[in-house]
Amino acid sequence: MTAPNLLVVSTSTLHGSSYLEYILPSVKTFFPPKGNIVFIPFARPSGISHDSYTEKVRNAFSSIQLSVKGIHEYTDTKAAIQAADGVFTGGGNTFVLLNELYKMDLIELLRQRIREGMPYMGTSAGSNITGLTIGTTNDMPIVYPPSFDALQLLPFNLNPHYLDPDVNSTHMGETRETRINEFHHFNTQPVLGLREGSWLEVHGKKAILKGALSARWFAAGEEPVELPSGHIFEL
Amino acid sequence: MTAPNLLVVSTSTLHGSSYLEYILPSVKTFFPPKGNIVFIPFARPSGISHDSYTEKVRNAFSSIQLSVKGIHEYTDTKAAIQAADGVFTGGGNTFVLLNELYKMDLIELLRQRIREGMPYMGTSAGSNITGLTIGTTNDMPIVYPPSFDALQLLPFNLNPHYLDPDVNSTHMGETRETRINEFHHFNTQPVLGLREGSWLEVHGKKAILKGALSARWFAAGEEPVELPSGHIFEL
Numbered sequence: 001m002t003a004p005n006l007l008v009v010s011t012s013t014l015h016g017s018s019y020l021e022y023i024l025p026s027v028k029t030f031f032p033p034k035g036n037i038v039f040i041p042f043a044r045p046s047g048i049s050h051d052s053y054t055e056k057v058r059n060a061f062s063s064i065q066l067s068v069k070g071i072h073e074y075t076d077t078k079a080a081i082q083a084a085d086g087v088f089t090g091g092g093n094t095f096v097l098l099n100e101l102y103k104m105d106l107i108e109l110l111r112q113r114i115r116e117g118m119p120y121m122g123t124s125a126g127s128n129i130t131g132l133t134i135g136t137t138n139d140m141p142i143v144y145p146p147s148f149d150a151l152q153l154l155p156f157n158l159n160p161h162y163l164d165p166d167v168n169s170t171h172m173g174e175t176r177e178t179r180i181n182e183f184h185h186f187n188t189q190p191v192l193g194l195r196e197g198s199w200l201e202v203h204g205k206k207a208i209l210k211g212a213l214s215a216r217w218f219a220a221g222e223e224p225v226e227l228p229s230g231h232i233f234e235l
Numbered sequence: 236m237t238a239p240n241l242l243v244v245s246t247s248t249l250h251g252s253s254y255l256e257y258i259l260p261s262v263k264t265f266f267p268p269k270g271n272i273v274f275i276p277f278a279r280p281s282g283i284s285h286d287s288y289t290e291k292v293r294n295a296f297s298s299i300q301l302s303v304k305g306i307h308e309y310t311d312t313k314a315a316i317q318a319a320d321g322v323f324t325g326g327g328n329t330f331v332l333l334n335e336l337y338k339m340d341l342i343e344l345l346r347q348r349i350r351e352g353m354p355y356m357g358t359s360a361g362s363n364i365t366g367l368t369i370g371t372t373n374d375m376p377i378v379y380p381p382s383f384d385a386l387q388l389l390p391f392n393l394n395p396h397y398l399d400p401d402v403n404s405t406h407m408g409e410t411r412e413t414r415i416n417e418f419h420h421f422n423t424q425p426v427l428g429l430r431e432g433s434w435l436e437v438h439g440k441k442a443i444l445k446g447a448l449s450a451r452w453f454a455a456g457e458e459p460v461e462l463p464s465g466h467i468f469e470l
Contacts, residue, residue, distance in 0.1 A: 015405035046413060047420035093417055095376075135377050138408060141330075142370050142418040144383045161408040170250035172431055173373060173396040178281060182328055183377040185282035196407055 004153050005030070005119040006202035008130050010160045010194035010211075012091050012123040020060040020123075023199065026210070028064040030201070031119050035085030037061065037068045042100035043092025043125040053090060061088075081109050084118065091124025091160075094137040098129060099145035111151050120153070124160045127194070131157040136183055136191050138176075154202070155189070155235060162193030162216055177216075177224065184220040191218040198229070207233040239349050239388050240265070241437035242356040243365050245395045245429035245446075247326050255295040255358075258434065261445070263299040265436070266354050270320030272296065272303045277335035278327025278360040288325060296323075316344050319353065326359025326395075329372040333364060334380035346386050355388070359395045362429070366392040371418055371426050373411075389437070390424070390470060397428030397451055412451075412459065419455040426453040433464070442468040 007023075007030050014022050031037060041053035054070030061068045068088070074080035081087065087110065089097070101107050114120045122130055128137050129150040136157045165175040174182070180191050193216035194200070200207050209215050209231040218224045242258075242265045249257050266272060276288035289305035296303045303323070309315040316322065322345065324332065336342050349355045357365055363372050364385040371392040400410040409417070415426050428451035429435070435442050444450050444466040453459045 011407045013407055015407060044417070044420070045409075047417050096417075096421065135379075136375060138375070140371060140373075140414045140418060141376055141383060142414075142421050144370075148376060148379045161406065163406060163408070171396065171398060172246045172248055172250060173398070174280075179375045179377075182279070182282050182331075183375060185279070186331065186377050 003117045003204045004114050004202055005117060006114070006130055006153060006200065006207075007119070007121040008127040008154070008158065008194070008200040008202065009121065009123040010127065010162070010198050011196040014197055018060075019056060022197070023123075024060065024064055026199070026201070027061070027066070027121065030121060031066055031086040034065055034067070036083070037066050037086045037088055038074075038080050038084040039068045039070050040087060040089040040097075040101075040126070041070050041072065043090060043094065043097035045090070045092035057088065057090060077104055077106060078109055081106065081113055084113075086119040086121070087114075088121045089123075089126030089129065091126055093142055094125040094128045094134045094139045095141050095143050095145055097125045098134055098148075098150065099143045101129070102146050107151065111153065114151065114153055127160050128158050130154050132189050133157060133187075135187060136180060154207070157183075157187075157189055157191045159191055159193045162195045177218075180218045184218065188220050190220070192216075193218065193224075200233075202235070205235045207235055209233075238352045238439045239437055240352060240354040241349070241365055241388060241435065241442075242354070243362040243389070243393065243429070243435040243437065244356065244358040245362065245397070245433050246431040247358040249432055253295075254291055257432070258358075259295065259299055261434070261436070262296070262301070262356065265356060266301055266321040269300055269302070271318070272301050272321045272323055273315050273319040274303045274305050275322060275324040275332075275336075275361070276305050276307065278325060278329065278332035280325070280327035292323065292325060312339055312341060313344055316341065316348055319348070321354040321356070322349075323356045324358075324361030324364065326361055328377055329360040329363045329369045329374045330376050330378050330380055332360045333369055333383075333385065334378045336364070337381050342386065346388070349386065349388055362395050363393050365389050367424050368392060368422075370422060371415060389442070392418075392422075392424055392426045394426055394428045397430045412453075415453045419453065423455050425455070427451075428453065428459075435468075437470070440470045442470055444468075
């Protein structure tokens with residue numbers, strides 16, 4: 001891992017505000033000014049088309065003077081990644097996203113460009129794939145990818161939209177914490193539970209937890225701990 | 236599909252009651268009296284051991300005069316399935332369960348014995364695998380199975396612990412219904428959302444919805460419909 005620049009965002013949208021609204025000031029300083037950003041729409045939230053999804057991002061990014069083109073609009077997708085000033089991968093279904101990246105043979109190239117320093121931003125599923133595997137996604141396995149191995153830009157797994165147990169619930173399905181504990185019966189890497197409104201900003205070997213809330217850190221065989229906003233990870 | 240006898244139960248435990256308590260009267264009439272039941276503990280809820288999980292089932296089943304042995308207690312697991320009067324697969328993590336069944340080469344044998352009429356009961360993950368694929372599980376993909384194809388005893392998919400959208404929630408993660416709709420962008424089979432306290436009793440080509448609640452039926456490209464308790468499916 002040389003020098004990744006990452007914006008690893010739990011959710012694109014906060015309740016009651018518009019798409020990406022709360023995070024746009026950070027996006028603006030993260031990507032190069034007037035940069036040419038390639039958007040990866042493959043996660044297809046609610047099954048929307050790549051065009052509609054890209055349009056949504058274009059609208060949001062236009063207010064911070066960033067131009068966006070969907071990767072599906074390029075005939076040569078590899079050349080698009082090679083030439084990009086930055087990449088943004090939106091949320092949706094993590095299995096669909098990863099499957100498509102494998103099918104288009106973009107995993108290795110993305111990894112390489114990001115390790116070289118090209119800024120990469122993800123929200124939700126797009127953040128999930130910055131970890132070691134997608135083994136801690138909340139999504140339904142609606143397609144079968146060739147592997148659960150992700151971009152592996154961070155030495156741990158992510159759980160975006162992290163949810164605390166609802167103490168008033170009578171539902172018997174597993175809580176998020178129980179699920180992550182079960183993950184640790186079969187996997188050794190730590191898991192970062194990022195609540196909605198939280199994000200990680202990564203530059204080289206340093207990551208900072210941003211947003212108003214704390215994040216929950218699960219290391220195998222240890223009690224989970226709350227990391228305060230502003231916490232610095234040495235990678 | 237010849238003549239499967241299935242008890243496809245959404246959840247093992249209702250809030251405020253003990254393990255399997257509410258379903259035991261149905262279990263008693265479903266399995267042959269004093270039958271020798273093989274229990275499959277592979278889904279390992281909360282990562283508990285196969286022994287502890289089997290003990291829990293043995294305690295519950297002893298009150299209805301059924302003897303239980305965990306499949307892991309047999310040296311020849313295939314002979315165990317061959318000789319069983321019935322099989323019960325408990326809940327936990329669906330990926331772990333299916334992965335283990337593939338590793339032990341038990342999928343085809345189970346399918347065959349159940350199609351011949353051997354009674355099969357599942358709860359939660361154990362119910363999920365009676366459908367076509369595990370593509371509509373709620374579980375985390377904590378291990379990577381060789382396929383998402385399940386036992387395929389029913390011509391649709393299951394979603395156990397089905398949850399209605401919480402209209403008061405400010406959480407931006409997808410609702411269960413949104414997830415199932417996304418499933419239908421990539422898959423054609425219907426999905427049965429079984430709420431906690433509901434179960435399907437299947438005999439041959441007929442399945443009946445049991446329990447107090449209705450179930451939610453999602454067919455690709457159609458509005459979901461509520462099926463009342465007592466609804467009969469022709470398979």
